[in-house]
Amino acid sequence: MTTHTLDFPPGSLVRARGREWIVMPASRGAELHLRPLGGSEEDETILYVPLEPQPPEPASFAPPDPTQARDHAASALLLDALMLSLRHGAGPLRSFGHIAVQPRAYQLVPLLMALKMPVVRLLIADDVGIGKTIEAALIARELLDRGDIRRLAVLCPPHLTEQWQRELAERFHIDAVVVRSHTADRLERELAPGVSLFEAHPYTIVSLDYIKSDRRRDAFQRACPEFVIVDEAHTCTYGGQGRQLRYQLLRGLADDPERHLVLLTATPHSGDEEAFYNLLGLLRPEFAGLREAAPDRRAALREALAQHFVQRRRPDIAEWHDNTLFPDRRSAELTYRLGGDWGRLFEDVLDYARELVERSQGRGQREQRMNGWAALALLRCISSSPAAAVRALTTRLQGGLPGDGETAPWKELEQQASERILDGHEDDLSGDDLEPAAQTEDGARLQALIEAARALHGPSHDPKLKTLLTHVRQLLADGFHPVVFCRYIATAHYVAEALREHLRDAQVAAVTGELTSDEREDAVLRLGEADHRVLVATDCLAEGINLQSLFDAVVHYDLSWNPTRHEQREGRVDRFGQRAREVRCTMLYGENNPVDGAVLEVILRKAESIRRELGVLVPMPDDGQRLEQALMNAVLLRGQRAGLLRRQGTLDLFGADDAAGRELELAWQSARDKAKQSRSIFAQRRLRPADVLPEWDKMNEALGQQEDVARFVQRVMARLGAELEPTGHGAAAHHKLHVSSLPPALRERLATLGWEGSLRVSLQPPAAAGCIELHRTHPIVAALADYVLEQALEGAGDEGEPAAARCGAAFVTGVNVKTTVLLLRLRHRLTRSGAHGTHLMLCEQALAIAVAADGTPRILTAPQARALLHQPASRNMPAAVRQRHLQAALQALPTWQPALDALARAQAAQLLADHRRVRDAADARGALDVTALLPADVIGLYVLLPDAATA
Template sequence: MQRRRIDVEKWLGEDTPFPKREADEESYALSPEYQRIYADVLQLAQELAQRGSELHGGQQKFHYWTALALLRGVMSSPAAGAEMLRNRQRNLPNDDGELATEAEGPNPVLDQDYEFDGDFTPSQVISRAAINDSQRAKLSRLIGQLESLQNISTDHKAAQAIKLLYSWLKLGYQPVIFCRYIATATYLGGLLKQELTRVGSQAVRVEVVTSEDPDEVRRERIDQMADSPLRVLVATDCLSEGINLQHSFTAVLHYDLPWNPNRLEQREGRVDRFGQTAPTVKAYLLYGRDNDIDSVVLGVLLRKVREIRKDTGITVPFPEDSESVLDAVLAAVLLNPKAASRAALATQLTIDFGEAPEVTKQKALVRSAYDKAIDAEKLSRSLYAQHAIKAHEVAADLRQADEAIGDPAAVEAFVTEALPALLGVQITRNPSRPTDGGAHTYTLYTANLPKNLRGALPGAEATVPPTQLLVCFASPTPDGFHYLGRNHLFVEQLCQQLLASALHHRKDAPARAAVVRTSAVLVRTTLLLFRVRNVIEERSSRQQLVAEEMLIWGYKGDPTSGEAFNILTPEEAHILLLTAVPEADLPRPVAAQLLQDAADELPALVPSFNEVATTRAAKLVEAHERFRQVVQGGRYQVVTPVLPMDVLGQYVLLPPKT
């Protein structure tokens, strides 16, 4: 089943909170020093591309790839450009120690679809193209010139980014900056640590995370940043998948434009996703106004993605052949002599598609590819048909699931009532705040927690564990609070501990049984808590599994007296179990006799019990069949319920004395 934001925001009448994405662009102009270097690099790239077009086989591709790599590296940052050129001067071999002669696989300079393909500068690519002596001398000069640009006075791209980040931090945003290469991320991170030290009276924490760090180190460093009120994360695309950032960050800056439109959503989706508590997240593209490649990638590809998302509310993946489309667009730019002449004059460069017929042609192909992608998306949505799901049936199944395993309100009630009443642990409700989004938040005091429960909470491994913990039972969870859901280890351990205590036999008090007087009933009413096991078999493979659940059942009167007695509906029994309040004490001998009388009634009720189990099994089959028809899954049938059901609880409710 495809479940996208547009499907779940108002699903079944519930508001699922998602932030509003504020998408925009920020531009910069190259400094005169950088313009001269860009003109030289563009001229060199076009020479290589032109020469490659005259060659055959692998060398043709290597020359074209090298031209793209040079432009992309130099425009990413002076540090990335210098690193790439230094490696080219060394003529680095490939991994097996030899220079390859054949070009195989996709273009390594482009960004692959939905797959992290490395964040090192593509030095192995530019080592393949043949460079003459004059070009090698030009590379040597460019290395020194690029090294001299590594400051905010001459690197206007970095200066513009710092200016934007400062304004975001003042507004309370916590940014993530995505760079294409490790060299760029490291260089930018160093500049930020020098220039972006404080905002007002608060220090700014800057961290750089790249693929050079193992995955567990990346997670640890990101988690540690959450303690800093002002934080900036500089990262490569190693974080564009896998690690979610919505709990600590609220803005994305694309320092380097992705060369694959699908990467745009991957990056922004790390922050703009369910669990983000900020009402608005920012997502900005940083591009060079006088950079032909940026102009094409932005104008032809990325703006189209954002237009579609704005108009339709969904992100349409770029077609599978996006690589060949982008290759053609970039090749058209590289082979456009007007770009080189403009750069040589150090003028403001803007791609005029009317002046470049080949680029205009490729732009039309991009539009056509996107139109096909939109049509495919519409077809996909009809095939996976959210509207084909009968909402009222699904809602009923979901309500039963929540009743069986506990919804967030049930988890909240269980934890906040069980801790003080049964373990003597203090947990207090906090005053509501506008930033909590209506969620109930608590302060949990951990001093009296048993060791196994304390170990399931954060900070347990510290030399001096915290004595208080801010917790919340709703998601998204407000900033600074720890989420306790039904699958949290703390909740599971608490359930197991209380269940073990309830099942422990004590001579002085029968387990799981009670007799109370309450005004909730007018005649004697008995509630029973059953555990039922159903053996389920897959129809095609005949593979079996056992499903277990709890059922509440009840009746009014005495089934052994010969008088009429009434069986409660499941809803009536459930409400009585949760709401009946004891209003008077009973002498222990009287209570014990009443419990024994109720136990003696059980054999007469076995036929009714078995009917309950059989009816429930049939309903499970019906619910699964509804699900199977939507997802085309395997067909299951309940072979038989295991009879008799286990009676785990017996509760006798007596009306008040008259």
């Protein structure tokens, strides 16, 4: 009669096909999902019980064989291999066995907040570079591993789709497909009729611009996964037409009370209070009315909101006392002076721009606006570079717009001018790096300006470029790898050409909007192979590609006309994962350049003063015309009588007749006051370090930290005769791992995963440029740990003695009394019952037990176990003596079993308490139970004797 699967609950041991297996939770009916006793999830096998010639039968775990005892170093290696091979950890945070990143303690705050919610609704508004992507993906991975969700979607701007896909795959082992206009058709062609791609593909990264249309939005809402992450959520509130459609999409998703929703933004409150409260309303509808609520009601709502809203700035992270979190940002300003031919050209361009504005006075609005934009375009491009000025002067204002000529759509003209000149709106900064058009007429004067700009090409004529070359040369000499940010394509190529010519020992690359996102990424990675490298980029890289692993300095060659863009540029390198302890940030401007002076005073200085006061960056207030008019007033309309290239100080920007300037000043003050009030009302840290650090410490103890990974990899490679070859130095230090020198079975396993030849690997995060970071869940580390464990459990095989030993005896320094160390693998079955049925999970735990002479076992912490097993043997022990001690310990093992079972039950009870503490097991969440599967697996048995002991 065939044995039925239900006789083997998850976690139990069975014997089938001549070997032992662990039953996995996915088993259903007559279908048995099994994992080899010493194998990994990749080795999982499915048996259909009725077709098996020999039905599976219960099995027990064999004790260690004393004849296979090895030296003491082989004993210590098994402890690390067992710990690193665990995928179903016994801690309350189930996901940490499946992630390829070591989150910092403060990044657990959103996760722990989310786990206390029956339905996750969370707004994560942490500062740029703190790690919002990691925080959101941790929540997704945890809910997947708990069985709370099966599908997820990430909604984000199109330029972030590939980054999200890469982050989820590399760090969280979630393989998602990108759904954009150029991928959706292909994905849908592969589907059966009537099947939604969001049902066929459980994990998707979806472009907000693709999915927001009425037809696609409705179809997505019908098939939307139960868990949704929205990146750059501030772009999905009321505003322009595109934002309105995005908001309608999110509003429809949020209307499903069972949908988990995580919103991410670094700028939740961009000065538009209505938009901010609409964003809060996506968490819970009543939050949208918080602004209008009566005082007593408002207090209760704020308290409730604190459970859904987490916002930390860099200063807030300081309370975690982790000095490895972020580098020191050293900011500096570098100036140059206009003079000679440059000064004369600048004066001529300013005169011409002023005349464009003046000649349109009293004429139609269209001509006034066109001439105003043309004037600003000239000012911005002449301040950028001669190359950008030439491009602006040779491009007609109407050119490049649909409906070329006087019939060009007005809204498109305004939008293009805003994006190319003023950097776009706060919640949707422009990545358009094409030079704006400034040619409104033909004539000898315009041609003379063009020829004069062309003649100023190169550092001998261009003081701005000359200053940059000197500064970059110094940065490289100091060991930094800079990114030089330019506003326009022509400027980027102009700067890159000069750097290549004058820095022959450095690799220089220019990355602009001319390249696709994949081409940009490839160009950056290729540059990372150089020891001395300089990246010249436009703002197409200010978002989308993180640069912290390759670069550690930022130079603002062109001032941004939006302070948020400055922060985004610097945030590409000054962010979580930056290896350097110092990041340099330099702002370059002309000390007698009136355009730079106006931008500094109207925009950047004001933003910085508010940041110093409040500790946060307040977005620039602008209704689309205030900034434009204030800059023109400051530079053009008063320039005639002010003397634009004055040698002392900066312009008096807001004169008595400057209404636009006064309005902008008042708007800045209002933004400051609103931000201060918002910070006071909504700033909260309900989960402080004391609330989080216990879970952090338990996670690290259970799964091991990076130093454990580094030690294990180095030792196992040495035991296998394939030692790592150190190379490089400092931040570029790494090792070469020669796969060809590994045992055949391990070499073949790695080859099937795509790892062959000689690999450049790094044992400390973040990895040096061009290196593979070997973390605990990297396939190479997992393969090494699984191989060591399998070989130890199977004993000697075709490839010789195992690298690790299941038993051993040694005289050990630092041991005062004979001690037996048992290395146990505890298996627990976690059962959670709720509205969606019963969910079974297998939890595994590596535990070291010390048994002294009196026979009383005690649990060792992971550091204690490592301290014992990693102590060197003081002298050799004769084989006969070793066998005698091991036989005595194995004979005593049955007498210790009741105490070991009691310890296993106590661990199960502690695991249950941990789960309930992290996520309240209230009635609404159903019942939770943890059962220890006995007896515990004795993986290793080691007898440690004091050095003075005699045979």
